[in-house]
Amino acid sequence: MILPKFYCITDRKKFKKPFKEQILYLAKEGIRLFQIREKDLSSEELFYLCKETKEALKGYDVFIFVNDRVDIAYILNLTGVHLPEKSIPIKDIKSKFPDLIVGKSCHSIESAKKAEEEGADYIFYSPIFAVEGKDKPKGLEGLKDVLKNVKIPVYALGGINKQNLQEVLNTGVYGVASIRLFLEEDF
Amino acid sequence: MILPKFYCITDRKKFKKPFKEQILYLAKEGIRLFQIREKDLSSEELFYLCKETKEALKGYDVFIFVNDRVDIAYILNLTGVHLPEKSIPIKDIKSKFPDLIVGKSCHSIESAKKAEEEGADYIFYSPIFAVEGKDKPKGLEGLKDVLKNVKIPVYALGGINKQNLQEVLNTGVYGVASIRLFLEEDF
Numbered sequence: 001m002i003l004p005k006f007y008c009i010t011d012r013k014k015f016k017k018p019f020k021e022q023i024l025y026l027a028k029e030g031i032r033l034f035q036i037r038e039k040d041l042s043s044e045e046l047f048y049l050c051k052e053t054k055e056a057l058k059g060y061d062v063f064i065f066v067n068d069r070v071d072i073a074y075i076l077n078l079t080g081v082h083l084p085e086k087s088i089p090i091k092d093i094k095s096k097f098p099d100l101i102v103g104k105s106c107h108s109i110e111s112a113k114k115a116e117e118e119g120a121d122y123i124f125y126s127p128i129f130a131v132e133g134k135d136k137p138k139g140l141e142g143l144k145d146v147l148k149n150v151k152i153p154v155y156a157l158g159g160i161n162k163q164n165l166q167e168v169l170n171t172g173v174y175g176v177a178s179i180r181l182f183l184e185e186d187f
Numbered sequence: 188m189i190l191p192k193f194y195c196i197t198d199r200k201k202f203k204k205p206f207k208e209q210i211l212y213l214a215k216e217g218i219r220l221f222q223i224r225e226k227d228l229s230s231e232e233l234f235y236l237c238k239e240t241k242e243a244l245k246g247y248d249v250f251i252f253v254n255d256r257v258d259i260a261y262i263l264n265l266t267g268v269h270l271p272e273k274s275i276p277i278k279d280i281k282s283k284f285p286d287l288i289v290g291k292s293c294h295s296i297e298s299a300k301k302a303e304e305e306g307a308d309y310i311f312y313s314p315i316f317a318v319e320g321k322d323k324p325k326g327l328e329g330l331k332d333v334l335k336n337v338k339i340p341v342y343a344l345g346g347i348n349k350q351n352l353q354e355v356l357n358t359g360v361y362g363v364a365s366i367r368l369f370l371e372e373d374f
Contacts, residue, residue, distance in 0.1 A: 043255055044273035068230055070258035075279050086231035092262050 001079075001101060003063060003122060004032040007155050007177035012038055014179060019049065020056045026182055027060045035082045035103075035177075037067035047072050054078065065103060073100055080121070085111065090118035105157075107135055109149050116150045123150065124177050127158025128168060134158060143171050188266075188288060190250060190309060191219040194342050194364035199225055201366060206236065207243045213369055214247045222269045222290075222364075224254035237263050252290060260287055267308070272298065277305040292344075294322055296336050303337045310337065311364050314345025315355060321345060330358050 008031045015022040023034060034057075036050050050066050054076060057064065063079040066072050070093055073081040080101030083090065090102055104115040105124045115123050125146050127134045138146075143156055153174035160168055160178050168176055195218045202209040210221060221244075223237050237253050241263060244251065250266040253259050257280055260268040267288030270277065277289050291302040292311045302310050312333050314321045325333075330343055340361035347355055347365050355363055 042271070042273040043275050047275045047279075071256065071261070071275065071280075074258070075275065075283050084229070086229040088230050088234045088258065088262065092234075093258075096262050 001063075001121075003101075003153060003175070005175035006031060006182070007033045007035065007175055008182045009035045009037050009157075009177055009179045011179045014183065016183065020052060023053055024056055027057055027062060029182075031182055032061060033063045033065075035065040035067060037082070039067065043069070043072070047076070050076050050078065063101075065101070070097060070100065073097075082124075083120075090115065090120050094119045106146075109146050112146050112150050112154070116152050120152060122153040122155065122174070124155050124157045126156070126177075128156045129159025129164065131158045140167060140171055143168070143173060147172060188250075188308075190288075190340060190362070192362035193218060193369070194220045194222065194362055195369045196222045196224050196344075196364055196366045198366045201370065203370065207239060210240055211243055214244055214249060216369075218369055219248065220250045220252075222252040222254060224269070226254065230256070230259070234259050234263070237265065241265065250288075252288070257284060257287065260284075269311075270307075277302065277307050281306045293333075296333050299333050299337050299341070303339050307339060309340040309342065309361070311342050311344045313343070315343045316346025316351065318345045327354060327358055330355070330360060334359060 008026055012019045017025060036053060038046060050072055054064055065080050065082045066078055067082050068084055068087055070081045070088060074097050082103040085105050085107060093102055101121045103122045104120045106112040106115055107126060112123055112125060125143060127137050128143055130137045147154055155175045155177040156168050156173045157177040160176055160181055162184055195213055199206045204212060223240060225233060225236060237259055241251055252267050252269045253265055254269050255271055255274055257268045257275060261284050269290040272292050272294060280289055288308045290309045291307045293299040293302055294313060299310055299312060312330060314324050315330055317324045334341060342362045342364040343355050343360045344364040347363050347368055349371055
């Protein structure tokens with residue numbers, strides 16, 4: 001499976017339009033990879049949001065992940081699940097759900113290497129730039145370091161905007177994940 | 188599968204001993220049915236708590252459920268999953284995970300009937316007696332009403348203690364679920 005380079009993480013509280021409308025707008029603009037990450041929802045609300053988003057995107061050739069909920073990914077035949085740093089072990093997920101694509105959030109070279117060893121299909125590496133309330137930024141040098149240490153696709157995440165996007169891509173990183181970037185005007 | 192009559196729901200903050208020690212103590216006292224319900228834990232913490240509890244209870248013939256997380260129940264081969272009122276639809280769980288036993292929390296006759304129709308294996312009906320922060324109690328008459336309306340096992344939950352236990356059982360209810368009851372001295 002070849003994942004797209006641009007990876008949109010949802011946050012309906014930052015969206016300018018209602019959830020489905022915003023996602024459809026982004027799909028029309030060319031985004032093909034989404035992670036539904038709405039941590040405050042009940043299982044029921046998240047299930048139906050994922051289900052309705054999938055239905056709304058029928059006709060677009062998109063990849064849809066859900067944050068942390070392996071069960072919802074599997075029941076709805078989503079592309080896969082994206083795991084926060086503290087989640088169910090990847091090898092246990094892979095052994096029971098071999099068809100799910102599994103991504104993992106990593107914040108150190110050690111956790112990136114561990115995720116690769118355990119069978120992650122891709123990782124997020126973050127934060128690249130300063131983001132309020134997050135760890136010390138890794139910087140472009142930190143990003144290059146992780147790229148030397150793992151072979152699976154790495155998505156750079158954290159503080160990426162239109163101004164610094166090109167220098168992030170110049171590191172040779174596989175792609176860029178973001179909530180805000182794709183919400184900027186004229187992205 | 189014949190489920191036991193007494194159903195212990197965990198809440199480690201109310202336990203008098205460390206989690207595993209408390210569960211083992213209860214198993215030694217004769218409790219054979221547990222639901223691990225620790226809603227503040229990360230997926231990782233909950234996964235390992237369930238895994239370690241199952242290992243600790245090896246040798247006891249127990250049934251172990253986990254609250255809401257179908258994925259954790261399936262990966263760890265637990266007995267099943269207990270769903271809060273707002274969760275993934277039972278029919279979707281049953282179609283993808285036919286071997287999992289599925290319970291559901293119900294707070295009205297309508298939701299009890301719906302849970303049965305959708306394929307729930309048992310339900311909780313609550314609160315029977317007054318519990319701080321919960322809905323208006325159903326009372327023993329409310330409990331009898333629900334028993335007339337569903338055929339699947341009903342566990343009475345909410346405010347049940349040693350003093351009122353017998354009158355609850357006298358309604359003909361299948362069993363009693365509780366956090367506190369089994370922590371009382373000389374239960």
